[in-house]
Amino acid sequence: MSEEKPLDKCTVKELREIAMGIESIHGVSAMKKDELLRAIKEARGISEEKPGEKPVETIREVKQQIRALKEKKEELRNSADQIGVKRLKRKIGRLKKKTRNMARVAS
DSSP: OOTTSOGGGSOHHHHHHHHHTOTTOOOGGGOOHHHHHHHHHHHHTOOSOOTTOOOOOOHHHHHHHHHHHHHHHHHHHHTTOHHHHHHHHHHHHHHHHHHHHHHHHHO
């Protein structure tokens, strides 16, 4: 197998051959493709994050964003910028919905 081929494009058989060569990976024959990819990338120190992809947020981080936007909304309300207030209100609503979905998935 050529080393130039990206891991994501490799077949399960090729990934198993690669994983067999890495001592820190155990149970290779029982692993599925996504498990093999994750284990190989972890062993090689390759990050899972793709360029341009946002990192996964936690509920706490999203709630911090909501608090910051609420403060900005109050500042805009005091400056009588109604369009800006509406935009922030919609954005806050979307983030609240996101936290509810994240909580539902987590439970």
